[in-house]
Amino acid sequence: MRQLFRNSVFVRWGAAFLGPHFFASLGALPRYFVEWKIYNKRATQQISFRDSYPCLGDRVAATPFDPHYFFQAAWLARRLQENKPSSHVDVGSSTMMINVLSAGVKTVFVDYRPLHVRLSNLSSLAGDIVRLPFQDGSITSLSCLHVLEHVGLGRYGDPIDPEGSLRAAAELQRVLKPGGTFFLSVPVGRERVCFNAHRVFRPSTVRSFFQDLRLDAFSLVDDAGQFNEDVPPEAASDVEYGCGLFEFVKARE
Structure with missing residues (x-):
């Protein structure tokens, strides 16, 4: 049950907006849905919201590291x-x-x-x-x-x-x-x-x-x-x- 919760769509979407990059993630949402639409037009297997996993802060110029x-x-x-x-x-x-x-x-x-x-x-x-x-x-x-x-x-x-x-x-x-x-x-x-x-x-x-x-x-x-x-x-x-x-x-x- 705990594993199912961790993998739930609500947790995945929540995690996309946690932390210091909230506003950057929010700003990336329009692009996310535009690219979702482009993907679905080109793919035979359609994206479902249940399986979506937004990663909105990874499009950066250089690899981040600690x-x-x-x-x-x-x-x-x-x-x-x-x-x-x-x-x-x-x-x-x-x-x-x-x-x-x-x-x-x-x-x-x-x-x-x-x-x-x-x-x-x-x-x-x-x-x-x-x-x-x-x-x-x-x-x-x-x-x-x-x-x-x-x-x-x-x-x-x-x-x-x-x-x-x-x-x-x-x-x-x-x-x-x-x-x-x-x-x-x-x-x-x-x-x-x-x-x-x-x-x-x-x-x-x-x-x-x-x-x-x-x-x-x-x-x-x-x-x-x-x-x-x-x-x-x-x-x-x-x-x-x-x-x-x-x-x-x-x-x-």
């Missing part, structure tokens, strides 16, 4: 290609990125909301980032992209905790093996809490969370959506809402 998620995935994939770990653990990052990474490296994905899929080279665990299901110093290659800023804000069903990001950072440090590499991305810029979506950090705050780790490299997606690779953390000093990409290494004992 710069944070696009560039952080590209950054991590290239780093893993260089490092060639035998296995990799990711905590809570984009599933659309993880499924591609697993084609090249055996990947374990951990999330508060477990991922129920079957895919070669990919295994999934249910886990809380503030209580990770791993022994101390057991992971050689670890990532957590655009996750730390959410912890403790309740957005994904996790308990409210103002110290959530700091607790999560301590756990990520704990499970990383001496000599291991940790890839982290978080929003950087003017430090603030945008309840209950996310936090934004100064790069210096992020570094203070990981005092047991050495920052080997920093990259930045700036406010213009441009990727700035291997720049000093100070490059984010004038950013309002950028994405900081931190490559940390844990000192060998």
Whole structure:
């Protein structure tokens, strides 16, 4: 029943006008019906309203994308290609990125909301980032992209905790093996809490969370959506809402 509702014509039409593009979608309606009429004149199989699925905001000059998620995935994939770990653990990052990474490296994905899929080279665990299901110093290659800023804000069903990001950072440090590499991305810029979506950090705050780790490299997606690779953390000093990409290494004992 729920699936039928999600696929209903009313839901599909409603979705066409949700979000920030309401007026653009409204303006595209006349063209939609003109093209409907043209199609029906030329086709042997006629369009029915019951099966209609208006996509009114996709006619754009260039392919749209989210710069944070696009560039952080590209950054991590290239780093893993260089490092060639035998296995990799990711905590809570984009599933659309993880499924591609697993084609090249055996990947374990951990999330508060477990991922129920079957895919070669990919295994999934249910886990809380503030209580990770791993022994101390057991992971050689670890990532957590655009996750730390959410912890403790309740957005994904996790308990409210103002110290959530700091607790999560301590756990990520704990499970990383001496000599291991940790890839982290978080929003950087003017430090603030945008309840209950996310936090934004100064790069210096992020570094203070990981005092047991050495920052080997920093990259930045700036406010213009441009990727700035291997720049000093100070490059984010004038950013309002950028994405900081931190490559940390844990000192060998």
